[in-house]
Amino acid sequence: MGRSKDSASGFAELDDVSASAYGQAVRLGMFDHAAISENLALSPSETVRAERVLRHLRLLQPMPGDPSVLVPVGPDVAAADLVGAAERQIRDLQNAVTDVRTRLMSLTPLYFEGRRERNRVEAFDLISDPALVQSMIDERRQHCRSELLIVQPGGPRPAEVLPAARESAQEMLERGVRLRTLYQHTARSDLPTRSYVRDVTAAGAEVRTADEVIDRIFIYDREIAFLPERVDCQDQVPGAAVVREPTLVSFLCNVFEYLWDGATPFEPETARTPTTDSGVKHSILRLMSKGYKDEMVARRLGMSVRTCRRHIAEITEELEATSRFQAGFNVAMSGMLDVRDHELI
Known part of the structure; x- marks a missing residue:
């Protein structure tokens, strides 16, 4: 018992x-x-x-x-x-x-304002609480005066966040804020993302895509930038480094402009986009030639591992190769990677 x-x-x-x-x-x-x-x-x-x-x-x-x-x-x-x-x-x-x-938490704005006035040399604050980061981003969005620059890696946006993002973007555009966003090419194939881009570009936003971009960035009025916090576990939701130092913010703006100049306008109604076979496969080949594994290639290009492996299988078949190594050798011998991206798109 x-x-x-x-x-x-x-x-x-x-x-x-x-x-x-x-x-x-x-x-x-x-x-x-x-x-x-x-x-x-x-x-x-x-x-x-x-x-x-x-x-x-x-x-x-x-x-x-x-x-x-x-x-x-x-x-x-x-x-x-x-x-x-x-x-x-x-x-x-x-x-x-x-x-x-x-x-x-009601003292948060007072804290940061006081720190900024007391010590202009301080370059940034590291905020590990995602909820606090979101609160600060919301507050900055409401007070943004002239321009918001965004880099959104990872391919398509999650469908559940798009309604709020659409409302936020349209509210800022109505206030006269210039809104520019960079996505990866793989975002073009996602219907909810295309619908979102169609709505915000019609309201005046500018959206472009590239095969690869850097980490997520938000830059408000060229005065303050939010960068993702470095985390050791991929499942951990990162906080953000809040950058205010003018030289660093200016540098980040220059990085954005460099990426923007090399990106392709996202026109949702265009039938053929840089995510068609030639452009995607060229990007995959370039990363494979550097020794990246399937998971890293997929992450860099903002696509699922399954989709990435499907493209790799097609590339291997087209090159009449029996392995990744032989495919890489055939690519190197053919000089395919010497062709500029815009010639493949």
């Missing part, structure tokens, strides 16, 4: 003997020691222990008017009686934590 013990939560656990004794008490309408001992073949000490466990779990309670008689109550009543106080304490703690967090 199992024995009851206290769990990590501090509440007793219901063992098999006590559960059986509870079932007998429900049938009898009371906790009758003699009857329960006889029906379950329990020793007197085992019956007393079962009573103690059930009373501790509030499953047995004194009969009104006769406290010497213990009667069973429903599990829902026992649970409410047993954990009600703990639940109230948890709710109070949660409310207190929320209140403290809200009060402290």
Whole structure:
């Protein structure tokens, strides 16, 4: 037979003997020691222990008017009686934590404004809390005056974020903010992303794509930039480095302009785009020639590993190669990588 013990939560656990004794008490309408001992073949000490466990779990309670008689109550009543106080304490703690967090977070703008005024030499702040980063981005978007530059790697945008992104972009464009965004070529094949680009470009935004881009960047009014925090685990949601130092921000703007000049306008209605076979395969060949594995090639080009491997299989077949090594050798001998990207698109 199992024995009851206290769990990590501090509440007793219901063992098999006590559960059986509870079932007998429900049938009898009371906790009758003699009857329960006889029906379950329990020793007197085992019956007393079962009573103690059930009373501790509030499953047995004194009969009104006769406290010497213990009667069973429903599990829902026992649970409410047993954990009600703990639940109230948890709710109070949660409310207190929320209140403290809200009060402290309200000081965030004051903190950064004070730091900027106190020490102009400070180049950036590293914010590891993604929620705080999003809050700061939202605040910057609302106060953006003239220009927002965005680099969005990784291919298509997640469909669930596009409605909010569309509303945000249109609101900024209506205020006269110039909005320029860089995606990767693979974003062109995604219907939700194409629909989003169609709407925002119609409202005045400018969107271009390239086969490869750098990490995600947001630059507001050429004064402040958000860069992704470096994380050790790919599953970890990164925070951001918030850059304010004018020289660094200017450098990032120059990097954006360099990428922008070499990118291709994203015209959603255009039938043929740089994601057609020749352009994609040329990019894959170039990365394969550098020794990148399938996963890294896919990540660099913003496509799934499955799609990347399908392209690699087609390339291998077209080159009449039986392996990646032979495909790379055939490419090197043919001089295919010497052809400029725009000639392949």
